[in-house]
Amino acid sequence: MVRSSLQVIGCLLPLAIASRLSSNQPGLCQQADSLFPGKVSYEGSLAYSSSQSAYYTGEERNLDPGCVFTPTSTADVSDFVKLVASGDISTPKFAFRCGGHSFFAGAANIDQGVTIDLRSLDSFELSEDQKTASVGGGSIWSDTIYTTLEAYNLTVPGGRIPGVGVGGFTTGGGLNYLGRKIGFSCDNVYGYEVVLASGEVVYASATSYRDLWLALKGGTNNFGIVTRFDLATHSQGLLMGGALVFNVTQEVLEEHATAFSNYMNPRNFDWLAEMEVDLVYDAGSWTLSDALYYLEPELRPAAYKEFFDISGQIEDTLIIANMTTVVTNSGVLVPTTVSRATQMNYSFKNGKADVYTKLFTTFKAAAEKLSSVEGLVLDFLMQPVPVTNGTNSLGLVPNMTDHVLVDIGAAYDNEADDDIVQAAVENIFNLHVDIVKNAGLYIDWTYLNYAGSNQDPIGSYGDLANLRKVSKKYDPHGLFQTAVPGAFKLF
Structure with missing residues (x-):
């Protein structure tokens, strides 16, 4: 079954603007426009x-690509890469994007180069035995x-909010x-159809191009x-999902510290229970939310009893x-x-409640010093690291149930505050x-x-060589x- 196309047809740009963009990106936009009529759009077009x-x-959003290329097939992507590879690769620059949810500039967009918008490559097919979804x-x-698979009581491990690619x-x-x-999610990829730097299209799986298959599982x-x-x-x-929201007091923080420490204790491991704790400073006020999910239709599973019992709840x-x-x-x-947004993350092995209390109170004290930053939303997001099977390039020990991931994130209004917010997050x-x-x-x-643009996630995998x-x-x-x-390079 094939999903309806999301293709957006590009409009023609006045010749004067096209000529200006041509000088910024020598030849590549115009060559692509000639090779892919109707699929290359310029500033000023819809x-x-x-x-x-x-x-x-x-x-x-503030970057200014010379043009946007919207391929509608693997062959289009292959032909574009061949076009780039045929010349001096130090000159033509390009980026490719899907959902475009990365925070920092240049992760999936580019100034004056070509941005490849892949969102028209949105096919879907379920295999006859219903064991493989090809997307x-x-x-x-x-x-x-998700909606297509729900008709078969199936799902795939994907994004947790709308719009993620x-x-x-x-x-x-x-x-x-x-x-x-x-x-x-990368642990659950049977295979990748991938366009290589030569423009060749290969299929990487456990049995063909295995090294490439593993590298793509984390190598971006x-x-x-x-x-x-x-x-x-x-x-x-059906599953359970939603959030408990609390007013923030020292008692609430300490009760959460104890509850989360116990939740992450391997003795209490429940593979059906996935959660996030989010302490948020927003325009001078505080909230703490527990996003709780359970893969069975149980509204109040025992795995979350300690969270249900915490005082100060204001919403369920x-x-x-x-x-x-x-x-x-x-x-x-x-x-x-x-x-504007920035973030950094770190990981650690589950500890006693006092460790979490220190993390909460340290974050709270630092955030309250930023009250002058217009539109500031600062959050401390804490969740389990997925229990990986190790069939990837991430470098994590397989089958560990007590590893915690923390993301320190900030959103705010003005570019003038970039330095102060970045310094605070760091x-x-x-x-x-x-x-x-x-x-x-x-x-x-x-x-x-x-990861923030100042971090080195691939270097942390331990498999860089x-x-x-x-x-x-x-x-x-x-x-x-x-x-x-853009993003995180190997060299």
């Missing part, structure tokens, strides 16, 4: 502005993937609601452009619903777009890392999809290291 406005952060590399999880999410790892049961955009993901499906009916949105509804409702907790990050290091709990691992070897094998001239400057 297709161009639609692509630009769909990025999550202002940092990405286009530009698909959005929340569009129809399959491509960057999955090649960066992929946190998902089934993470305690089946690991990262360094090896090629994935135009199709073949994903393992999993049985899934927990419901029994299908995956589509749970994901849609989760989007209410997150703004659809932000003006300060909180450093204070937190000191706390978990002093407790002997720190894990030197950074989650790529939550092998990933570089794979890159050299399939991209000997370094096209994806040089011509695609």
Whole structure:
């Protein structure tokens, strides 16, 4: 079954503007326009502005690509890469994007180069035995993937809020609601259809191009452009999802510290229970929310009893619903777009309650010093690291149930506050890392999809030499290291 196309047809740009853009990106936009008539759009067109406005952060939206290329097939992507590879790769620059949820400028967009908007590659097909869902590399999880699979009581491990794309999410790892049961989303990829630096299209799986298959499981955009993901499906009916929201007091923080420490204790492990704790400072006020999910239709499962018993609760949105509804409702907790944003993340092994109390109180004290930053929303997001099977390039120990991931994130209004907010996030990050290091709990691992531009997630995997070897094998001239400057590079 094939999903309806999301293709947006580009409009023609007046000749004078096209000539100006041509001088900024010598030849590549115009060559692509000639090769792919109707699929290259320029500033001033509906297709161009639609692509630009769909990025999550202002940092990405404010970039100014010379043109946007909207391929509608794997052959289009292959022919474009061949076009780039045919010349001097130090000159033509390009980026490729799907959902565009990365925070920092240049992760999936580019100034004056070509941005490839993959969202028209949104095909969907369920295998005859219903064990494999084949999805286009530009698909959005929340569009129809979940709803289509629900008719078969199936799901795939994908994005947890509306608008997240399959491509960057999955090649960066992929946190998902089934993470305690089946690991990262990338752990569940049977195969990738991928366009290499030569323009050749190959299928990487456990039995063909295995080294490339493993490298793409966490190695992001360094090896090629994935135009199709073949994903393992999993049985899934109705589930529980929603949030408990609390006023913030010292007592509430301490009760959460105890509850989360116990939840993460391997003795209490429940693979059906996935959750996030989010302490938020928003315009001078505080809230704490527990986003709770359970893969069975139980409204108050025993795994969360300690959270249900915490005092100070002001809202309860927990419901029994299908995956589509749970994901849609989760989007209410997150703004659809932000003006400015930054984040950093770290990981550690579960500890005693006092460690979490120190993390909470340190964050709270630091955040309250930023009251002058207009529109500031600062959050401390804490959740389990998925229980990986180790069949990836992430470098985590398989089958560990007590590893915690913390994301320190900030959204705010004005570019003029970039330095002060970045410094504050880095300060909180450093204070937190000191706390978990002093407790002997720190894990030197950074989650790529939550990483700040100043972090080195791929370097934290511990397998950089092998990933570089794979890159050299399939991209000997370094096209994806040089011509695609965004995100996290290997060299």
